[in-house]
Amino acid sequence: MKLEYRNSIIIFTILLLVLSSCKENKASENDLETQKNYVKVITNGMDFEMVDEVKSGWTTFRYTNKSNEPHFFILEKMPNTLGIETYKKDLFPPFTLAFEHFEKGEIEAGMKEFEKIPEWFYKVELAGGVGLTSKKTTSKSTIFLEPGTYVMECYVRMPNGMPHTFMGMVKELKVIEETNGNKAPKADYNIDIASEKGITFVDSLKTGDHTFSVKFKDQKQYEHLMGHDVNLVKIENDSLTTILGNWLNTVDFKAFRTPVPDGLLFLGGVEDLPAGKTGYFEANLEKGSYVLISEIPNAVERKMIKTFSVY
Numbered sequence: 277m278k279l280e281y282r283n284s285i286i287i288f289t290i291l292l293l294v295l296s297s298c299k300e301n302k303a304s305e306n307d308l309e310t311q312k313n314y315v316k317v318i319t320n321g322m323d324f325e326m327v328d329e330v331k332s333g334w335t336t337f338r339y340t341n342k343s344n345e346p347h348f349f350i351l352e353k354m355p356n357t358l359g360i361e362t363y364k365k366d367l368f369p370p371f372t373l374a375f376e377h378f379e380k381g382e383i384e385a386g387m388k389e390f391e392k393i394p395e396w397f398y399k400v401e402l403a404g405g406v407g408l409t410s411k412k413t414t415s416k417s418t419i420f421l422e423p424g425t426y427v428m429e430c431y432v433r434m435p436n437g438m439p440h441t442f443m444g445m446v447k448e449l450k451v452i453e454e455t456n457g458n459k460a461p462k463a464d465y466n467i468d469i470a471s472e473k474g475i476t477f478v479d480s481l482k483t484g485d486h487t488f489s490v491k492f493k494d495q496k497q498y499e500h501l502m503g504h505d506v507n508l509v510k511i512e513n514d515s516l517t518t519i520l521g522n523w524l525n526t527v528d529f530k531a532f533r534t535p536v537p538d539g540l541l542f543l544g545g546v547e548d549l550p551a552g553k554t555g556y557f558e559a560n561l562e563k564g565s566y567v568l569i570s571e572i573p574n575a576v577e578r579k580m581i582k583t584f585s586v587y
């Protein structure tokens with residue numbers, strides 16, 4: 277009697293599993309996004325809504341920015357076994373205090389706060405991410421993720437200078453040993469980025485959906501303590517390149533703040549990767565003028581900008 281009862285429970289459980297997997301299959305048939313194995317990341321305000329853990333390997337992030345501000349996220353691979361708690365405990369106090377000092381014009385006092393930054397911070401590896409993405413815009417980037425613990429953040433600044441990191445745009449992502457088996461995407465166009473040569477890309481291309489590979493020929497640390505990256509921006513006219521370059525100079529404490537200058541539409545890209553690595557991003561391009569630009573100080577002077585047209 278007992279055994280029969282157990283058997284019927286097992287059968288019932290199996291039936292439920294079969295039914296639920298049918299349902300799942302049906303859902304994925306109707307949803308191309310699911311079939312493509314995107315890791316969905318959504319920002320509603322000052323947040324990253326997403327899973328806490330992914331498998332290692334080639335990973336496509338589909339970033340939907342539903343908010344009214346531009347955002348991005350960079351993945352920072354943490355040293356040893358450190359995670360988000362250490363990140364917040366050790367970095368939030370010195371950084372927030374420093375930014376409060378800077379806002380009051382107290383540069384020296386602000387710099388003094390940075391001396392409290394612990395040693396481990398300098399062992400963090402920048403590991404790619406999704407480039408700047410305008411409000412109400414979706415962007416897609418593909419990055420190879422090694423197993424480990426990552427912290428992702430967006431440090432676009434509030435109108436008062438405070439980076440979004442301290443407003444909630446910071447999240448831990450665990451990448452497990454098990455691989456997802458994904459292959460690298462096939463690129464339609466390649467972009468080279470190097471500290472001396474700058475950004476190399478074609479002068480024009482046709483409208484439509486394109487996948488771009490971004491090859492990091494080298495990498496270095498600039499004055500803002502980060503490396504170079506590639507952001508795709510649609511610009512209303514060519515005179516906006518200087519304004520864009522100035523806005524992206526985070527060494528200027530007044531820069532990188534919202535609201536963004538008019539006439540700029542950020543369409544994603546690939547955040548800082550180490551030398552020799554390649555990242556990918558996808559974009560649907562309409563007719564117009566575009567630039568690929570790096571979020572580094574003096575990007576225009578450093579040739580870390582490439583204008584191109586879409587016809």
Ligand SMILES: [Cu+2]
Nearest residue numbers: 347430432440
């Ligand atoms: Cu942000």
